[in-house]
Amino acid sequence: MQSKAATPDDYIESLPDDRKEALIKLRKIIKKNLPKGFSEEMNYGMLGYVVPHKLYPKGYHCDPKLPLPFLAVASQKNFIALYHMGIYSKKDLLDWFTMEFPKHSKKKLDMGKSCIRFKKPEDIPYELIGELVSKMTPADWITCYESAFRK
Numbered sequence: 001m002q003s004k005a006a007t008p009d010d011y012i013e014s015l016p017d018d019r020k021e022a023l024i025k026l027r028k029i030i031k032k033n034l035p036k037g038f039s040e041e042m043n044y045g046m047l048g049y050v051v052p053h054k055l056y057p058k059g060y061h062c063d064p065k066l067p068l069p070f071l072a073v074a075s076q077k078n079f080i081a082l083y084h085m086g087i088y089s090k091k092d093l094l095d096w097f098t099m100e101f102p103k104h105s106k107k108k109l110d111m112g113k114s115c116i117r118f119k120k121p122e123d124i125p126y127e128l129i130g131e132l133v134s135k136m137t138p139a140d141w142i143t144c145y146e147s148a149f150r151k
Helices: 008-013 015-034 087-088 090-106 127-136 140-150
Strands: 039-041 047-051 068-075 079-084 113-119
Touching: 008 015, 008 039, 008 047, 015 047, 015 068, 015 079, 015 127, 039 087, 039 090, 047 140, 068 140, 079 087, 079 127, 087 090, 087 140
Parallel strands: none
Antiparallel strands: 039 047, 047 068, 068 079, 079 113
């Protein structure tokens, strides 16, 4: 479900109340912990955090006019999704997250390659998400991205 919202605030405002509260809290914890240099914007119809062109002029390999995506949050039909490209690209980060998750949640980790799904807003481990997003700077992500996608 891609939103047509023009801004992150518009996106959050368009959500049902239960999702709105969770996304506001997620957004706050992400912005508090995300290393400096990433930019918040609407990206692919989701709340996105990207490496802006001023830091990475090459942009995203699929469409160089777009900034390099790193993280996104979306309210999908049956869950809230957190898309973290660092987890997809760095096994040690994935291993860390999967080991830490049970310490922060009684729920089973519901995860795809870079998508972490939360069926209920109350199941989101906000502190763990904050720690996760703090673990990769824009420079780290660019290095990882280039080693994986720009061979």
